[in-house]
Amino acid sequence: MSALKPLKALWSGLRHSLRAQLLAWVTATLVCVLCLNLYFSTSRAREAANIVTDNMLLGSARMIAEAVRVDDGGNVEVDIPPAALEMFDTGQGDNVYYRVITAWGTLISGYPDLPSPSREQEGQGLSFHDHNVRALMLNHPLVGLENDGGINVTVAVTNNGARAMRHRLLLADFESQLILVVMAGIVTVVGLRAGLAPVMKLRGAVLASRRERLEPFDPDMVQTEIKPLVLALNDYMQRIERQMASQRRFVSNAAHQLRTPLTLLATQASFAARETDAERRTEALQALTRSTRQLSRLAEQLLTLTRAEPGSRAPRAEHIDMAATARKVLEAHAEDALRRGIDLGLEADTGAVVVGDGTMLREMVVNLVDNALRYTPAPGEVTVSVATVYGQVTVTVRDTGPGIPESERDHVFERFYRVIGTQQEGSGLGLAIVREVVVGAGGSVTLEDAEGGGLVVTVTLPAATD
Ligand SMILES: Nc1ncnc2c1ncn2[C@@H]1O[C@H](COP(=O)(O)OP(=O)(O)O)[C@@H](O)[C@H]1O
Ligand SMILES: [Mg+2]
Incomplete structure (x- = not known):
């Protein structure tokens, strides 16, 4: 429960801050772009590593094929050139396997159980002795061989070198993309700050404006989209200003209205107090009562009017x-x-x-x-x-x-x-x-x-x- 609190605070902060919202959208977009790019980069890197490996396999197979000879006795033999295998030594500890057979299947050299790719001169991922390997097969004509048949050379290599290459390519790609995203983020933050500056200025102006004078704000201080808001604000303030003025007028009128009968009341009271003749005194007190009634009627009407106001x-x-x-x-x-x-x-x-x-x-x-x-x-x-x-x-x-x-x-x-x-x-x-x-x-x-x-x-x- 309590662990949710900071999350909730963050969420409400995000929901109420325009800057945070815009930033969140931009960040979400950038992260999506980055993920999508990484996905494509991965398959691109794999493709590139495969092409390079396949070229090496083909080169190696050709070197081996060219080393195959038919001796005077008609025997086929091969002296594997070391370079054909050493070219795979990229420091990743890869194993290289090969097999040379005649067209009719007689093994000349290499691993007899090395699997053959299904198509010629095309690399293929296979499994050999519990290792994942990439293998390539090459058919090569051999002069002097019976039936004018050719030989078939298959070369396979484990995947360490290709994997390392893939990782290097991916890392380089990721680095450049990360730089791009960070740059886009910085530009966005700077842009947001510049874009929101007029709004912030307006906020400052609203906060700074004194309550007693409702000066209209300049609509040109903000962008076109926000102008209607400023105009509405000005309009609203004008209405309030008018209302305030009418209230002031009303209060001052009411005070004037109350003052006259109150003065009269005071005069009548002092008159009655001074009167010694009983009859005249009663008359004065009756006048006083009438004035009091009028005054209370006035107060009542004032109250009714305020109540009737929307x-x-x-x-x-x-x-x-x-x-x-x-x-x-x-x-x-x-x-x-x-x-x-x-x-x-x-x-x-x-x-x-x-x-x-x-x-x-x-x-x-x-x-x-x-x-x-x-x-x-x-x-x-x-x-x-x-x-x-x-x-x-x-x-x-x-x-x-x-x-x-x-x-x-x-x-x-x-x-x-x-x-x-x-x-x-x-x-x-x-x-x-x-x-x-x-x-x-x-x-x-x-x-x-x-x-x-x-x-x-x-x-x-x-x-x-x-
Ligand atoms: N029935 C009426 N006949 C003639 N004049 C009237 C009538 N009603 C109102 N008036 C006039 O309208 C004015 C305003 O009326 P009112 O607002 O009720 O204020 P008050 O009655 O307090 O003067 C009155 O002063 C009076 O001159
Ligand atoms: Mg009246």
Whole structure:
């Protein structure tokens, strides 16, 4: 188990290092090439050694054949020339065997049981007296021999010399190949270093770049293949930069928004503290309570907006009945509507179900109804309709108030934006929350004029499919 650990570490190191991976591929290729080359070299060396041995065997056989004579008595005899055998003495302790016979098989000289190769003048590997030998046979005409027949000379030699030659050839081949492989390896390492240098430079630049300023990187500092990565990185950083800027703006706006009511609160508190008249004091404390409520509403809306932002909450996919949601919201606002002199009504289809975050969808309806109630003067009407049309759930909030001028309709969805001259208190966050929730649920929101004045806000959401 523990013996595997360093191997595992090596493997994970290899897997994660580009340089190590490239090097491993190149090394594997070189080793394959080396093995293949060695295989071919071995057979080439054997062939070469065989050719040399065969030539020597043929030379020796010729020398012996030429030494064969027919004497006056018609006897065939041979005086083996020493050179014919000494030529095999290469210091490897080889044994040489020969046999000279007439065409009809009479032994003239040599080993009678020396095996004959199957073809003439062609070397062949044979076994003789438990030795592996290479043997060659030569037919030679001999003048003066009866029937004009020839003689047959076979020479065989053990394999030591040939083996030594084979090894020498192989070693020389291996040496040159090894040098080639090592050189290829060195060139590869140097090439890799040069090729990866721009990437390393980019890495250095990324590590060195300061977090607060996201400067784009120069795409020309790397090769064409890596350029798209740098461009994507720059694009990504630009998005983050934009997001960071909007966050900064939001925080500073939120702080401003909180500061004004807090100042008011402090003033009202000190005013109430100084007041001696019981009735006026009660009035001051009531004003203080109202301001506190507004402030807590603002804090709540800030919180809702941050929650509605993508990525701030784990995405929820609940099945939400929008008609039921709208009914609950209206019930909660019924008293408020009555007090304001507004007729609050609901027209709801059943089965208007969407998939999304229930809390956020409810918050969306709350903000629309809250706006409609606050901006509609008494006596007025606010109607919420929920319907399913062609796979879309629409939530419409219609009021009989002043409506929103055409030129303001794009702006009212921005955070903290309020139409100038708006009498009611507010933070400018309500419609921003609505848009964030609707977009998050994959829908859209539009503002229109109602017939006879007033505003129609239509939220369209994809209906749940099952
Ligand atoms: N139903 C409506 N009728 C008229 N004006 C509206 C209505 N709803 C929103 N508005 C206008 O849009 C602006 C932005 O609304 P909102 O984002 O909810 O912020 P807030 O209500 O806090 O001012 C409001 O200041 C108001 O002028
Ligand atoms: Mg509002």
